[in-house]
Amino acid sequence: MIWQFPFLESAGIDPTDREKLENVFSLMKDSVEHLSQIPELAKPFYQDSIQLTNGQAIALYSKDTSQKIYWAFLRYLQNYDHLDAGAFIVIMKQVQKETGVMGKDLWAPIRVALTGQMHGPELPKTAAILGKEKCERFIRGLVD
Numbered sequence: 001m002i003w004q005f006p007f008l009e010s011a012g013i014d015p016t017d018r019e020k021l022e023n024v025f026s027l028m029k030d031s032v033e034h035l036s037q038i039p040e041l042a043k044p045f046y047q048d049s050i051q052l053t054n055g056q057a058i059a060l061y062s063k064d065t066s067q068k069i070y071w072a073f074l075r076y077l078q079n080y081d082h083l084d085a086g087a088f089i090v091i092m093k094q095v096q097k098e099t100g101v102m103g104k105d106l107w108a109p110i111r112v113a114l115t116g117q118m119h120g121p122e123l124p125k126t127a128a129i130l131g132k133e134k135c136e137r138f139i140r141g142l143v144d
Contacts, residue, residue, distance in 0.1 A: 011039030013046050020045070023129050027121045044115035045129055050138045057112045061142050065101055066109035070143045072098045073110060074136065083132035085124035092124075113139045 008015045015021060028041045044050075052058045060066055072095040080087050096106050111123055114135055120126065127135050 008038070011042070013039065013042055020129060023125075027125050027129065031121065044117065044120070044126070047116075050113065050116040050141060052112065052116055052142075054116070054118060056118055057116060060109055060118075061112050063109070065099070065105065066112075067143060068099050069095055069101060069106060069109050070113060070139050074139055074143070077132065077136055080132060083127055083130075083135055085128045088124040088127040110139075113142050 008021075013021070024042050024045045025038075028038075031041055032038060052061060073091060076091045076094045077083070080091075092106065092110070096102055099106070107123060108118065111120060111126075112118065114123070114127060114130060130138070
């Protein structure tokens with residue numbers, strides 16, 4: 001199977017956690033045209049911190065609205081022992097209700113906080129793969 005390719009380890013992808021690897025591959029399968037794309041697409045799931053390098057992402061995270069979204073998300077996240085896609089959606093609805101921010105303006109700052117990217121795979125599934133602790137750590141890393 002795919003996790004036996006040596007480029008996974010050299011890219012910092014742990015092939016021993018097969019369940020996580022299968023979840024990541026399942027999520028990004030429609031985005032992959034060549035195996036060489038896998039390390040870059042899988043990177044957000046295997047990094048320990050988010051380093052924003054995209055100018056758009058940096059501008060977005062520093063907005064006052066984004067900061068309000070981050071703080072609200074962190075507060076609601078504390079109500080959960082673990083984070084799955086369903087819990088993530090509930091939290092986002094609570095954040096929307098509290099902040100009055102909707103649509104892309106609500107989801108994009110969270111995507112930037114969790115992946116460092118402006119675009120990517122389905123965010124609830126991404127958050128579930130990352131897990132509660134990593135989501136919390138990544139968002140805390142961006143709050144002022």
